[in-house]
Amino acid sequence: MTRTTGPARLPPALRAPGATRGNALPAGAWWLWALGLATAASRTTNPLLLGLLVGVAGYVVAARRTDAPWARSYGAFIKLGLAVVAVRLVFSVFLGSSVPGTQTLFTLPEVPLPGWAQGVRIGGRVTAEQVVFALYEGAKLATLLICIGAANSLANPARLLKSLPGALYEVGVAVVVAMTFAPNMVADVARLRTARRLRGRPTGGIRAVLQIGLPVLEGALERSVSVAASMDARGYGRTAQVPPAVRRTTHVLTLGGLLGVCAGTYGLLAAQGAVHGLPLLLAGLAAALAGIRLGGRRSVRTRYRPDRWGVRAWLVAASGAAVAAAMIWAGAVAPEALRPGVVPLTAPVLPLWPAAAVLIGLLPAAVAPLPPSLSDSKERT
Amino acid sequence: MIRFEQVSVRYEGAGRPTLSGIDLTIPEGELVLAVGPSGVGKSTLLGAVSGLVPHFTGGVLTGRVMVDGRDTRTHKPRELADLVGTVGQDPLAHFVTDTVEDELAYGMESLGLAPDVMRRRVEETLDLLGLAELRDRPIATLSGGQRQRVAIGSVLTPHPRVLVLDEPTSALDPAAAEDVLAVLQRLVHDLGTTVLMAEHRLERVVQYADQVLLLPAPGAAPVMGAPADIMALSPVRPPVVALGRLVGWDPLPLSVRDARRRAVDLRERLAGVEPPAREDPADAVVAPLPERAAARPGLLGRLLGRRNGAAPAPAPVQDAVTRVEGLGVRHGRVQALRGVTLTVTPGETVALMGRNGAGKSTLLSALVGMTAPSTGSVLVGGLHPSRTSPGDMVRRVGLVPQEPRDLLYADTVAAECAAADSDAAAPAGSCRALVTELLPGVPDDVHPRDLSEGQRLALALALVLTARPPLLLLDEPTRGLDYAAKARLVGVLRRLAGAGHAIVLATHDVELAAELAHRVVILADGEVVADGPARQVVVSSPAFAPQTAKILAPREWLTVSQVRKALEGLA
Structure with missing residues (x-):
């Protein structure tokens, strides 16, 4: 029973433990990690970085997913991502694109359209720039979806709820x-x-x-x-008696809070009201949250073994946040590396530091507890 | 603990009340067994205790049901949740969460128990029911017996003072049923829980009951009393009681142990008589339907260049109806069957037994061609079932599934029959003739859903027999049947076997196997571990021996009717 894989050389104290109910990662940690990766993906169109992000997410899924039915959703999300790229490409080829280009790949017969449909084009010239642009944009969206898929297959949806x-x-x-x-x-x-x-x-x-x-x-x-x-x-829907005053306060807070949120959002979106918008939104949000919290008093239920946020959970969540932060920072410092030029066409290069930062996202594959099916098979080999 | 005062229940649209004038008191800490033929309202009676009748099922309840001083008219089921735990007939329909541990905690969460109390009770219950190894398992992956135990555990954790169970052992193999009953007995003895349960398989439960509540007929007044007294007048009775009544033992024995002590005498009387061997399979052969006209391939078929398969193989030699050799079946990574070899000849009845998940249903589905063999071969009537079209297969093999309702699509019995005739390309009216024979007195316009469990089974059997398959398969046919319906089924199957049908039954019901089977095949872990004449296989196994065999062991008497005949011969 000698182990030859990398993690095996770690001292036992640092090895990830087998997952049990007691040390299970909260579903929220996986979602924060995945949303971090997705945020990073939304900041770049560099196909090399996007590929790296997909690779990181895929590796973690392969290393830490369980046998549960939802864990098999990752493949479906990858297919969905590929479909998104394909659709984006098809639209760009047939409907044209606003990207000016010089290198014509081929020309499709153009459908003549009446005057009122000006600005719409069907068929016509297809340039390399436009195809590459569509590919980049499609890849970005696909990576976002795949990150969500990773969270979906790693986190138990029932526990999240x-x-x-x-x-x-x-x-x-x-x-x-x-x-x-x-x-x-x-x-x-x-x-x-x-x-x-x-x-x-x-x-x-x-x-x-x-x-x-x-x-x-x-x-x-x-x-x-x-x-x-x-x-x-079995007692579903049992309610506790709450004083009428509390009940009324709950209604006022929830309704008022929701109104505040609506008004605040409108203020933010409208050009003039930006000054009042933000405070109104925040106040509304606070009131609505207080209402929900107070409303919880009506329910008598307790929770059995809620997931605990331990060091490992924080590490997983933080690794995702770190990737997102690094990419946002890189976008501010060196935007050209994250958005390779389309006009004129240039080959994308892998920017060293952002790429290194993306690799932080691999941390969960080392720190998250091993699901039982995987730990069994590793013990046997 | 539970008091019914002049309780009547009438459902909407029903001609007569389902229960009427029920007056009874169930004291605390007793295990009370409700018995009676199907359709007398046992489930309604049980539902009234938890308040699901009438709060959830509708209908009108008159009179009063009191549980520990709470009136179910004013208390909804959720307000009785801390007092009454209910498990229905189908444990799968009971589960709210997806893993065992969460399921055990669910009821306590709803009641708002403190987290440390919940944790302690979940651990205690896991140990009590032997579920500790399954704690993290998804419920969907559990076997029938495990599910039943989880369902019971999930209502135990809030420590209810009353437990209501509807047919807790019907779907279980004998060993799993023993487990569940042992747990119930422990609850009654150690925790003083009051248990009210309904069960058709009396041979499994009657010995554990403190009192028996008999509902003799629909609308008739219930009788409650000591098990031995009630069994003396009950229309439904297990073999041990039937034997006791035949020989005239008083008080009636309820368990095999009691009966064995009494049976010294009987064993001596029977010493000189040879137990009858099961008569040999009949010589008759089922006459096949005329071959159907070769159907024109459909438009799609012609487009895809499909041909109408090669002409069916020439009529094979009728020595065996089915021949299974070295059959192996894999479901994903699970090897469901391994090296199974089995031959069934016309007129022979084979009982397929083994614990839940041993591969019985997989073998049946391989025989009808729903599962393709991964190794070995299956031949039914000379054809490979998985490669033959369903239309040809129905004329060679028929299967009545565990849930006969699955076979029924139409709105009326007549429409169902017409569809069966056209499916099998049989002359019009042949299915209806079978229905009349198997199910006398059922009018054409009844909706199949309104039939009783036993009638539905008979209807499904008629549909399957319309195509005159020489091989007839039944999956767990006696689930939910009372003794009368079971006796009718036994009669029907005997006649079919006499007419040359080969019959394969997958069943947990040892009494049924003893009544019918020429041969018993026991499967374990996908392999055949025993295959031989029913008498030898069944008598030598403690789990699969019928009660009569246990009482009269080591002599090989299997059923009460055999003993009755022998005694009549002696007299």
Whole structure:
């Protein structure tokens, strides 16, 4: 049982422990890390840096994801990213682009449009600059999506919802129950397809989908009724008695706060009201939060083993924030390295310091606790 | 603890009240078993205790139900949550969260218990129910018995004084059922919990009950009393009681142990009689339907250049209906079946047994072609099921799934029959004739959903038999059936076997296997661990032996009816 991999040479005290319920990273930490990477991605169009960001996110996912169903969503997000790039490219080729370019790749036949559609072009000249620009922009969006996908596959969505404030708890439970429905419906579809085969009918085709669809929906409806009954019988929705004064204050704070937020946002967006906008927005936000907090008093519930923010969680969150901060700083100091020129076309170069900063995002792959399935397989090899 | 005062329940649209004039008192710390044929309102009675009837199910409840001094008319289910724990028939429909530990904590969170109390109780409950290793597991990955234990655990953690369970062991294999019952007994003995449960499988539970509540017929007044007294007049009874009544033991024995002590005499009387061997499989062979006209390939099929498969193989030699050799099936990384070899001849009945997750359902689905073998081969009527079109397959093998409702699509029995005739290309009316035979007195215009569990099973069986498959498979057919419905099913299956159908039953019901099977095959971990004549396999296994066999061991008597015949012969 000798280990030959890199982390194995670390002293045992520094090795990441196996994940258990007690040391599980809060879902919020993963989201902060991923949002940090996404912020960094939004600051650059350099394909090399974007590629590095995707690589970092992908490595961490590979090193720390579990066997849970949501953990498999990463692949779907990568496909979505590629689709975004493709769509962006197609639009740019067929609808033209505002980027002026000199190097014509090919010319599509142009559709003549009436005078009122001026400024819109279909077909026509396609330049290398315009294609490269579309690729860069598409890659930026795709990287953003992939970072979100990484958070999605690393963080347990149910635990994320559990950290909602008490007043929003019931919404959270509804979402969790809805999420457990998806696998059940998949199982239902499989069962009903079997049943169709048993009746001697083909299992594919539109008629099969229609005939299976109804019973599946029916089953889902029945199940939701029985889950609701079970939840009720187990005390869901019990409320505590609160004095009428508190109840009224809650309503005033929440409503007033929301009004303040609306008015403040309007002020910020409108040209004149910027002076009053920000304070109004902040005051509204504070009032609404206080209302939600006070509203939580009506719910009697407590929380079982909430996730704790330990050193590892802070490290994970901080590594994402560090990547974002470094990229924002680099954008201010050396913007040309983060946005390689399109007109004229230049080959993008990998700026050393921002690239090094992106690598900080790999920290979670070393500090986050190892999920059990992975730690088992590593013990065996 | 629980008091019913003149309680009647009537659901909307129902002709008569489901329960009427119920007056009873259940004292604290008792395990009370509600028994009765299906459809007498056992589930309604149970639901009334937790307040789900009528707050959640609708309907009108008159009279009063008091639980520990709280009136369910004024207290909603959520306000009884700290007092009553309820587990319904389907544990999957009970779960709110996704992992075992969260599920155990859910009820306590709703009640607002302090975090340290919750933590302590979750640990205690994990130990009490033997769930400690499963604490982090997603609930979707658990087996049936584990789910049932988690469901019970999840209502135990708030320390309810009353526990209400609807058929807690019906879906479980014998060993898992024993686990669950041992836990219940511990709760009653150690914590003084009052348990009210309904169960069809009396042979598993009646010995644990302190009192039995009998609902003899719909609308009839309930009778409550000591188990032995009630069993003496109950229309539903386990084999041990049936044997006791046959021989005239008084008081009636309820457990195998009691009966064995009494049976010294009976064993001596039967010493000279040879237990009847199961009669050999009938010689008859099921006449196949005329071959269907070759269908024209559809437009899409023609576009894709699909041909109408090679003509079906020439009629194979009818020595075996199915031949499975070295079958292996993998689901992802799980090896569900490994090296399974099995041959079934016409007229033979084979019971497939083994614990939950042993691979019984996978074997059945390989036989109908839903699962392709990864190694080995499956031949049914000379064809490879997974490579044959469903339309051809129905004429060779029919499967009644665990949930017969899955097979039913149409709004009325008549429409269902017409669809079955056209699916199987059978002459019009052949399905309806079968329905009349298996399910007398069911009018054409009934909605399949309004049928009882047993009637639905019979309807599904008729649909499957329309194509006259020589091989008939049934997955867990007795789940949710009362003894009367089960007896009817046994009669029907005997007749089918006599007509030359080969029957394979996957079942946990040892009594059913003892009644029907010529051969028993036991699967464990995807492998065949025993395959032989029912008598030998079943009698030698403590888990799979029927009660009669346990009482009269080492002689190989399997059923009460065998003993009855032998005694009549002696007299």
